[in-house]
Amino acid sequence: MATQEQSTHDCCSPTNTEIQAEPVAVESCSCCSPASSNVQSAQKSAQNLVTADVSSVVDSCCAPAADDVQAVEDTVAKTKPGICPTCSTKGKKVDGATVKSMLSVSLCQYRDVPYYFCREADCDTVYFTADGTQVFGTQDVRERVFQKEPNAGDVFACYCFRHTPDSIRAEIVETGVTTVVDEVNVGINAGQCACDWRNPQDSCCLGNVMKVVKRIESEQNSIKV
Numbered sequence: 001m002a003t004q005e006q007s008t009h010d011c012c013s014p015t016n017t018e019i020q021a022e023p024v025a026v027e028s029c030s031c032c033s034p035a036s037s038n039v040q041s042a043q044k045s046a047q048n049l050v051t052a053d054v055s056s057v058v059d060s061c062c063a064p065a066a067d068d069v070q071a072v073e074d075t076v077a078k079t080k081p082g083i084c085p086t087c088s089t090k091g092k093k094v095d096g097a098t099v100k101s102m103l104s105v106s107l108c109q110y111r112d113v114p115y116y117f118c119r120e121a122d123c124d125t126v127y128f129t130a131d132g133t134q135v136f137g138t139q140d141v142r143e144r145v146f147q148k149e150p151n152a153g154d155v156f157a158c159y160c161f162r163h164t165p166d167s168i169r170a171e172i173v174e175t176g177v178t179t180v181v182d183e184v185n186v187g188i189n190a191g192q193c194a195c196d197w198r199n200p201q202d203s204c205c206l207g208n209v210m211k212v213v214k215r216i217e218s219e220q221n222s223i224k225v
C-alpha cells in the first residue's frame with residue numbers, strides 16, 4: 001500500500017507540515033496545487049482515494065476528485081497492467097527517470113508510478129501508466145521516437161552517438177560497409193552512452209542500429225542484383 005508521501009510530487013506538492021506552515025507555497029504550481037482553503041478537503045480526498053486502494057492512479061497532486069474514484073476504478077478494472085490503452089499491445093517497462101528526461105510537458109503531470117513504453121509504429125502513444133489512465137503521445141516528448149517513424153531517414157536510431165538511417169546509408173553507399181556498430185560498441189565500452197536518459201525506449205540503441213544496418217544492407221544488395 002502506497003503511503004501518502006509516495007503519492008505526491010517533490011516538485012509541486014508540499015508536505016503536510018509545509019501546508020500548515022506556509023499556505024502560499026501550496027499555490028506555487030498553478031496547474032495542480034489546490035488553493036489553501038481547499039487543502040483540507042484535498043487531503044481528505046487523497047486519504048479516501050488511498051484507502052480505496054487506487055493509489056497508483058491518484059498519486060499526483062492533480063488527483064481526481066473523490067467523486068471520480070468509481071470511474072477510475074472502472075478504468076483500472078478494464079485495463080491490464082502494461083498493455084497500451086491506445087493500441088492494446090504489451091509495452092516495455094521504462095524507468096521513471098527516462099520518462100522525466102523525455103517529457104516536453106510540465107513534469108507536474110508525472111506520477112510516481114510504473115510507466116511503460118509503446119513500441120508500435122502505428123500508435124501515437126509513447127508512454128503510459130501501468131493502469132492505462134495516463135498516456136503521453138509523440139507530441140508530449142522531446143525527441144522523435146525511432147519506433148514510431150520506421151520509414152524516416154532523419155530520426156535517431158542511436159540517440160547517444162547521433163546516428164540516423166540516412167547517416168548509416170550514406171556510409172554504406174560511399175564505402176560499401178559501415179563501422180557504426182563498432183563505433184557504438186567503442187562508445188559503450190568507454191562509458192559514453194546514456195540510453196536511459198537519451199533514448200525514449202530506455203535501453204541500448206544498438207538493437208535499433210543493427211536493425212537499420214541490416215535493412216539498408218539488404219536494400220543495397222537488392223539494388224546491385
Ligand SMILES: [Zn+2]
Nearest residue numbers: 084087118123
Ligand atoms: Zn500503443
